[in-house]
Amino acid sequence: MLRYLNGGESHGKYLVAVLEGVPAGLPLTPDMINQDLARRQKGYGRGGRMRVEEDQVEFACGVRKGLTIGNPIGLLIANKDWENWKDVMAVEPGPIPPEKVVTRPRPGHADLVGAIKYGHRDIRNVLEKASARETAIRVAVGGVAKALLGHFGMRVVSYTVEIGGIAAKRCDDPIEAYERAEASEVRSPDPEAGAKMVEQIRTAKHRGDTLGGVFEVVVTNPPIGLGSYAQWDRRLSARLAMAAMSIQAMKGVEIGMGFEAARRFGSEVHDEIYYDHTGREFVRKTNNAGGLEGGITNGQPIVLRVAMKPISTLYSPKKSVDIETKEPFDAAVERSDICTVPAAGVVGEAVVAFEMANALIEKFGGDSLEEMKRNFDAYQAYVKAF
Ligand SMILES: Cc1cc2nc3c(=O)[nH]c(=O)nc-3n(C[C@H](O)[C@H](O)[C@H](O)COP(=O)(O)O)c2cc1C
Numbered sequence: 209m210l211r212y213l214n215g216g217e218s219h220g221k222y223l224v225a226v227l228e229g230v231p232a233g234l235p236l237t238p239d240m241i242n243q244d245l246a247r248r249q250k251g252y253g254r255g256g257r258m259r260v261e262e263d264q265v266e267f268a269c270g271v272r273k274g275l276t277i278g279n280p281i282g283l284l285i286a287n288k289d290w291e292n293w294k295d296v297m298a299v300e301p302g303p304i305p306p307e308k309v310v311t312r313p314r315p316g317h318a319d320l321v322g323a324i325k326y327g328h329r330d331i332r333n334v335l336e337k338a339s340a341r342e343t344a345i346r347v348a349v350g351g352v353a354k355a356l357l358g359h360f361g362m363r364v365v366s367y368t369v370e371i372g373g374i375a376a377k378r379c380d381d382p383i384e385a386y387e388r389a390e391a392s393e394v395r396s397p398d399p400e401a402g403a404k405m406v407e408q409i410r411t412a413k414h415r416g417d418t419l420g421g422v423f424e425v426v427v428t429n430p431p432i433g434l435g436s437y438a439q440w441d442r443r444l445s446a447r448l449a450m451a452a453m454s455i456q457a458m459k460g461v462e463i464g465m466g467f468e469a470a471r472r473f474g475s476e477v478h479d480e481i482y483y484d485h486t487g488r489e490f491v492r493k494t495n496n497a498g499g500l501e502g503g504i505t506n507g508q509p510i511v512l513r514v515a516m517k518p519i520s521t522l523y524s525p526k527k528s529v530d531i532e533t534k535e536p537f538d539a540a541v542e543r544s545d546i547c548t549v550p551a552a553g554v555v556g557e558a559v560v561a562f563e564m565a566n567a568l569i570e571k572f573g574g575d576s577l578e579e580m581k582r583n584f585d586a587y588q589a590y591v592k593a594f
Contacts, residue, residue: 209229209566209569209570210227210228210229210230210353210562210565210566210569211227211228211229211566212225212226212227212228212349212562213225213226214342214345214346214349215337216285216287216337216341216342216345217297217336217337218287218335218336218337218339218341218342219287219289219290219292219293219296219297219336220287220290220293220297220336221286221287221290221297222284222285222286222287223284223285223287223341223342223344223345224268224282224283224284224285224345225282225283225345225346225348225349226280226281226282226283227270227280227281227283227349227352228280228281229566229569230270230276230278230281230352230356231276231278231356231569231574231575231576231577231579231580232275232276232277232278232575232576232577233275233276233576233577233578234275234276234352234355234356234359234577235274235275235355236267236271236274236275236276236281236352236355237274238264238265238266238267240351240354240355241265241347241348241351241352242263242264242265243351244347244348244350244351244354244554244557244558245263245264245265245285245344245347245348245351246263247390247551247554248263248343248344248347248551248554248555249261249262249263249551250393250550250551251393251394251395251547251548251549251550251551252393252394252405252406252409252547252550253394253409253413253419253545253546253547253548253549253550254545254546254548254551255543255544255545255546260288260289261287261288261289261344262288263285263344264285264286265283265284265285265348265351266283266284266285266286267281267282267283267284268282268283268284269281269282270282278575278576281352283345283348283349283352285344285345285348287341296308296332297336304330308332309329309330309332310330310331310332310335311329311330311331311530311531311532311533312331312528312530312531312537312539313331313528313529313531313539314335314520314521314526314528314539314541315520315526315527315528315539316517316520316521316526317335317338317520317521318334318335318338319331319334319335319338320528320531322334322335322338323531329531329532331531338456339456340455340456340457340548342456343455343456343551343555343558346455346555346558346559346562347554347555347558348558349558349562350364350555350557350558350559350560350561350562351558351561352565353558353561353562353564353565353566354557354558354561354565356565356568356569356577357427357561357564357565357568359577359581360431360568360580360581360584361429362427362428362429362430362564363383363427363428363429364425364426364427364428364557364560364561364564365382365383365385365386365425365426365428365557366386366389366395366423366424366425366426366553366554366556366557367382367385367386367388367389367395367396367397367423367424367553368389368392368394368395368396368397368402368405368421368422368423368549368550368553369421369422369423369424369513370421370422371394371396371405371408371409371419371420371421371547371549372405372408372409372412372419372420372421372518372547373408374401374404374405374408375401376396376397376398376401376402376405377397377398377400377401379397379398382424382426382428382509382511383428384397385397385424386426389553393406393550394406394409394547394549394550395423395549395550395553405421409546409547412546412547413523413546415524416522416523416524417518417522417523417524417546418518418519418520418521418522418544418545418546418547419518419519419546419547419549420457420459420515420516420517420518420519420547420549421515421516421547421549422513422514422515422516422549423513423514423516423549423550423552423553423556424511424512424513424514424553425452425510425511425512425513425514425553425556425557425560426509426510426511426512427499427509427510427560427561427564428509429509430499430505430507430509430510430564431505431507431568431571431584431587431588431591432504432505432506432507432591433504433505433571433587433591434504434505434564434567434568434570434571435447435500435503435504435505435567436503436504437502437503437504442503443502443503443504444500444503444504444505444563444567445463445500445503446503447563447566447567448461448463448500448510448512448560448563449461449463449512451559451560451562451563452512452514452556452559452560454559455514455552455555455556455559457516457517457519457520457548457552458514458515458516458517458552459515459516459517460514460515461512461513461514461515462498462512462513462514463497463498463500463510463511463512463513464495464496464497464498464499464500464511465477465496465497465498466498466513469496477496478496478497479492479493479494479495479496479497479508480492480493480494488592488593489507489591489592490507492506492508495508495509495511498510498511498512499511505567510560510564512556512560514552514556516548516549516552518547519544519545519546519547519548521539521541521544521545522539522541522544523541523544525538525539526538526539527539568580571587572584572587
């Protein structure tokens with residue numbers, strides 16, 4: 209089983225994670241992860257914080273001479289901005305300067321409910337962890353998972369499908385869509401729609417407003433048989449949906465045809481089964497199921513679409529109430545993202561990669577990469593002969 213815990217305040221010294229269950233012998237270098245960290249920081253519509261940070265991962269343990277050794281892997285990302293917050297965020301005992309205490313909860317954030325729940329009179333204690341700054345360390349964990357999946361022929365890619373109501377034209381080849389998206393500042397596979405998305409973000413910024421959208425994550429070449437129908441919490445479809453919904457600001461997930469399937473006749477939805485006698489395999493001509501039947505991978509690409517709400521913090525004011533004075537005020541900011549759908553796609557890849565790696569380790573076990581490969585190859589031969 210693969211598992212991790214993460215910690216770290218947005219303006220603390222570090223973001224940290226401990227990842228356990230990665231087999232020994234997996235080649236792993238910071239470069240492999242830093243690429244994704246850089247991709248998460250990009251995208252048209254981001255605010256000032258991303259210009260301050262330049263995320264780089266450091267392995268604190270579990271990696272030796274560029275290879276995992278089977279021990280828990282410690283991952284660290286230093287927050288550069290911490291230098292400016294050393295006093296406010298100090299670990300040592302001492303008073304918080306009264307002017308730095310946050311008493312004004314922002315609508316659409318964990319601020320008010322988090323303060324009530326944990327008994328905080330300084331909302332900073334809530335927002336520092338509820339913030340999507342956390343997604344940097346989750347991208348790092350996902351980077352390790354992607355490295356493992358690569359040895360079993362799988363890739364996890366993403367691209368923007370929609371921003372603020374502007375939809376990209378569909379591109380049937382996910383790798384082509386991904387490559388086109390990587391060249392776009394909004395990660396749109398359709399350049400024409402991409403230009404309109406940029407325009408829409410500009411309009412939102414002008415109005416002091418924000419935007420959300422939809423991104424798609426695809427896992428190519430999964431083996432048949434990951435996940436299970438045998439118990440509710442082993443369904444891979446459910447685990448992927450939970451992973452996607454665990455990202456800040458995500459409000460909906462679709463698998464394959466998704467909500468559209470609810471509007472169609474069954475005859476238009478279910479992917480018929482054929483047998484290819486030359487290749488000796490069961491094949492489908494459609495992938496409306498998005499690669500999952502009964503919570504199990506069916507060998508088709510896994511397709512997940514995730515909906516993100518507009519960024520909560522607005523330049524134009526929203527009504528709120530001070531927790532100390534109980535007086536109303538207008539919540540507004542000077543520095544925030546306008547739209548982070550492009551970055552959210554990269555985070556989506558990471559959380560999906562983690563779930564896929566976990567399911568792969570469950571099925572093929574193994575304490576070392578070599579052992580996992582032996583198990584995987586034997587299983588693939590069995591599937592061919594089935
Ligand atoms: C990559 C990424 C960046 C984000 N940046 C911001 C931001 O700059 N300002 C903001 O108000 N919300 C931002 N969010 C969303 C909030 O973190 C999120 O809406 C908030 O924590 C409340 O959580 P909930 O929407 O899941 O209820 C971002 C989300 C993601 C995925």
